Amino acid sequence: MYHAMYASMLAVASAIIATIASLSRRLAVAASLAGAVVSTASSLVALLNTDGRVCMLLSEVCITPLRAYNLLLVSLVYLLVALSLPAFYRISVEGEGRRLYIPAINATFALLLLLVLSNNIFMMWVLLELSTLLTVYLVAIRGGRASEAAWKYLIICGVGMAFSLYGLVLIYSVGVAEGIEAPWLLTSLEGRLKESRLTLLATLFIIAGFSVKAGLFPGYMWLPDAYAEAPHPVSALLGGVLTYMPLYSLLLLLQAIPCHALVSVIVAVLAILSILTGAAGMLATRDAKRLYAYSSIEHMGILALLLACYRGLQGLQEDLAGLALVAFNLHALAHAIAKASVFIGVGGLEYIFRTRSIDEMDVSAEKWIGWPLFAHTLFLAGIPPSPLFISELLAILVAAADPLLLLATLVSLFAGFAALSLQAMRLYAVKRGVRAACTRDIHAPIKTCLILSIVVLLAITVSFLSGVELKGVWGW
């Protein structure tokens, strides 16, 4: 079991070393790639060796099957972003040549890998906040409109995180009042706190804060601008993993603290509204990056819905609750890989056509990027053999526990599917008279990312359907 712990610490250490090494411009890209490869390999070893819980460093960090799974999730997105860096670094858009650009990307992944392992509720908050601040810097780095987007991101998420800190302080003080030892640790709180008005208030504060960071309704306003204006590897980082981490943190917190029925209802309502907002946004936009940004809002809504079902059904229908957790984990991994790849692909297209407008890109003519990107779009829309098809089907099965929830889920999922499909037809339609503005070859790294991620997504589907099981994480 300690092999899993050591492997996971190696994953974090490799990202930290990559951060330091990438301060040298000559080594930046290579160090990032090396760090990402070691991190992914270590996460895989951790996942294969984990069984039960092991904690270290005065229980400040822990490894469980769920945490090892998420460690691999973050590492895979890290690998995709690192693979794309040679393409985008070569292009060298203004600001991305800054010395701290690549170290900041590596540092963000190091913080997120540590967050996955953290057992301290306040350190989780600190790591999430620090990764937010680093990505604000990365979004602003291009200047101009990007700086405006970064400011919006900073203010809205900063206020949200302040609310969540209050919630965590309340949880801690309730733990102290109930005589729990080390109430800053999730493992100390598990099953020990009693339901009360204070824990309800605390949970609501935490959800208010984390939902803003996750881009859920109504605090999503920062997301489309930040995703669209950020450099492309940063968009991949944001879309792949950064907006998912608050939901992951919420999952861990809700497993440790009492979850009132009202909380599940509120989260479910926010989730449905987020899916519908994402669908509406996708229909309204003509910007390719904003299209996939609104798609992220939709998918974060789906994850929040599964989280609400998981906690709401615990104690009532344990089978369905377990299924909701499985669907949550499956959806999180598949979305992370698909979304990160999509932003990398769209970045390549923006460079080739010098525009993000859906109507001015002849995507079908760029077969090495266009067709894999099209496949990813189908995956994101939930068309088989996408793993997202399976997770959304499971979401419908779980939602069937309540007729009203089932209706809302069906309507919102269909809205999301229809919106992305309509826009995809527009994006991938043949456009005569549109020529590529730049012929400089950036295909190789981007093609590698897109094809690798298609292989991984198909592997996820095959392994899930063939009955591969990870206890407490996924499997029939």
Place this chain on the structure above:
Amino acid sequence: MTLPEYIAVPAIAMIVTAMLISDEPRLDRAAKLYSLQSTLLAIVFVLMALHGDVYLFAWAVSAIITKTILVPLILLRLVKRTERHESRPILGSTATWLLSGVCAAAGIALGLSSLRGVEGLLLGVSISLFLIGLIQMTVRRSLVKQLLGFCHFENGSHLTLAVMAPGLPETVEIGIATDAVLLILVGSFVAHVIWRFYRTLDYTRLCMLREEG
């Protein structure tokens, strides 16, 4: 822990400084007033430490280094490189003071209804700072004032932690203090980039983001 009533004096003074910061049109003076507010926070920590929670001496030192010295220096550097005066705010001086007063009263009432005695008052001060910070971020146009609004949040959160979260590991306090400095550092960087492009720190004039097509 039984706290003496005179701790209320620097605590209430923190609210007064928050109101003064909100109303102050000169941004360099506002940054210096924030330094004063953070010094008052450190004094509150020292007084609390003298009456039981000895670890708060370390919090006081950390507050002096990060919030009294570093954060105001970062803000003063930003003001020096950009603009010294705030654009006309959305709300006038009288309205700002009234609104801040209402926030302060609401915060203190909430604090005293949650905890008794001086602890309740300190909690009320932290909630007041939070609310005044929120108002400041909404009604003041200057990005520097919005950053200072964040600083009120940070001081409010720090005070809440001291009152309601005794015995926190030192690593947590270091993490939260580091986050406070980094937030202002990153915010200053972004504000400076905005200034280079827009030649203003008035957020109502930042309207370049539009949907394309």
